[in-house]
Amino acid sequence: MSNILVCDDERSICEMLEIALRKEGHKVETVTSGEAAKRKLDSALFDVVVTDIRMPQTNGIEVLRHAHQISPDTAVVLITAVDDIEAAVAAVKAGGAADYIRKSPSLIDDIRVAIGNAVERGSLKRQNLAYKRDAAGRNSLDNIVGTSPAMGKLKNTIRMVASTGSTVLIHGESGTGKELVARAVHTCSPRAGEPFTSINCGAFPETLLESELFGYVKGAFTGAVQNKRGLFEVSTGGTIFLDEISEMTLTMQVKLLRVLQERCIRPVGGTSEIPVDVRVIAATNKNLDAQVADGVFREDLYYRLSVIPVQVPPLRERVDDIELLANHFLKKYAPAAGKSIRAIRVESLGDLREYDWPGNVRQLENTIERAVALEMSDVLHVEIPTERQKNKPAAAAAVAGFSGNGQVAINADGIDMEAYVANIERSLLQQALKQANGVQTKAADLLKLSYRSFRHLMKKYEL
Incomplete structure (x- = not known):
């Protein structure tokens, strides 16, 4: 289902296209002038604009230019009369218009095909971005390194969870790899070919977080010079990962709850809602039960998010994986540093196993990277963090x-x-x-x- 704007100075054509496209499941808005179309584009986000070329005052070419200035991701399909063909062809060749349709008895069928093609091109663009991420090796379940019983259980959980479309809440201490788990859930799911986007909810103030998640329209605030799609809309068909969900303010929690319930978003400054089909995965290193008890996290949102809870074990509970992880990071950082380090000293491996790693896998990775940078021989000596000596x-x-x-x-x-x-x-x-x-x-x-x-x-x- 797409959000479509139809613009034609003949009201009968607007009504005819609105009825036909709504039957296809699209959300449709209609206007009868180019100026009205530009105002709509300023206040809402559309996947496709269908506009007549020849209209009084503001014509379709001007609507096309305005759409690409305000909302570059919006596809524009031009409707032309016989004597407008040259202008339409020129617009397509210039890369502005997605297609042009001649007014004829087959107008509705031709419009359906043009919209389908435009939506498919947008989908393919998102898929290509997802495939590039996969090629970079960031989304694979294989990248969750570990053979301990705890990690075996986690991987089995990921496989089972991935096949569902339910919301997932990942619990785990800082540095345990919660985003890696979220990416693995996405990669193993039917949504794997669609976008995976992530955002740290604690890294943005409330107003900026809202515009990042839901997008905004031109003029919504100072500096909003064009429409911008939010991460929920960008992620349509795929997965959005909300890290550090416990840092979200109560006001934003209410807005997120509504999105999870209604499956619609409203851009900042916008007047219309946009349907979204997104799987939500959230993560936290805090105890949300306690935050609910303290009144700093909404109970209804907690239950919406925690449909399927997933616990990521800390590194101290998977000691058998430490040597495997250390060698994994050695293979990652030694070539990047231009060094031929073949192994880690036996005594260093013993020290690594004894340390409790309060910073978990992230701390271990940083420790190995630092050791590689300082090592001058072909066998790696690892200095355990100074607090261990204390x-x-x-x-x-x-x-x-x-x-x-x-x-x-x-x-x-x-x-x-x-x-x-x-x-x-x-x-x-x-x-x-x-x-x-x-x-x-x-x-x-x-x-x-x-x-x-x-x-x-x-x-x-x-x-």
């Missing part, structure tokens, strides 16, 4: 535990008390979260903490 005394003390009289055993080298206490607090938080299945309010109860204090510690230790 935590070594704490880790040793934690293993030793308390002495029989309830005191901490302090060896001859002393102990870093601050790091020791921090290590215990972090460990208790992680254990409580695991026992509470990620529900922060329950975890706070297990630790006899107020929810406010629990949230403060979670933020302190970046959990």
Whole structure:
């Protein structure tokens, strides 16, 4: 279904085309002058404009030029009389018009074909962009590196989820690869040939996020000199990934909820709605149950998004994958740096496995990239992040535990008390979260903490 504007100074032709095109399932608006068509183009987004060439005051060629200035993605089909053929042909050859149709008894059928061709060309353009992304290797399930049981379970979940059209909510800590999972869901789905677009909801202020998602029309705000399609419209037929959905304001949450319910968007400054067919995948590293309880995230939107929840495991829960990932990143960055590094030192691999990786896969990737840049030999030595050295005394003390009289055993080298206490607090938080299945309010109860204090510690230790 497409959004179509018909412009002809003969009202009977407008009515005839409107009836015929609506029967085809299109959304149709009609105007009887070139000036009215230009005003419509200024206030709404159209997939196709069908306009007569010869009209008083503002003719079809002027409508064509205005459409391509205001909305370059809009296809324009010209309707011509016999004596307008030369002008129509010139417009097509110049690359402005998508097609031209002569007024004849077969006008309706010819218009149907021209619109179908214009819509198909737009679809093929989107598909070609999607195929280029696939060729770059960014969307494949194979790019989710890991053979651990946790990753095997995740990949099976992706395969099952992909075949549905349901909304997906991905949970996972920062750096676990939530966007990679979203791309894999898209690639394994029937929508794989259509666009995949992503946006970080926390990276934009509310007003800018609205225009990015829903688009805007000329004059909607200062600097809006032409119509712009939003990501929902650009993604029609495909998938849109809303990362850090928990950062979206309550006002924007209401607008997103309406889109999910009605499957229509209204561009900023626009007066008409545009139907969209988009699969929504959202992601968060926050506990949305707790945010709903705190009143900062809408409960109805949460249930709309979390039709199919997917949990991405942190790296510390898939230790068996660390060596595989490290070698994967070595193969990625060594050739790019012009270095012939054949392997990672055995002792470095041991250190990599022992570290708990609070920044997850992203931190591991950055660590390997840095090590490659600094390595001068053919075997890679990896320096573990400095906080690990700080935590070594704490880790040793934690293993030793308390002495029989309830005191901490302090060896001859002393102990870093601050790091020791921090290590215990972090460990208790992680254990409580695991026992509470990620529900922060329950975890706070297990630790006899107020929810406010629990949230403060979670933020302190970046959990």
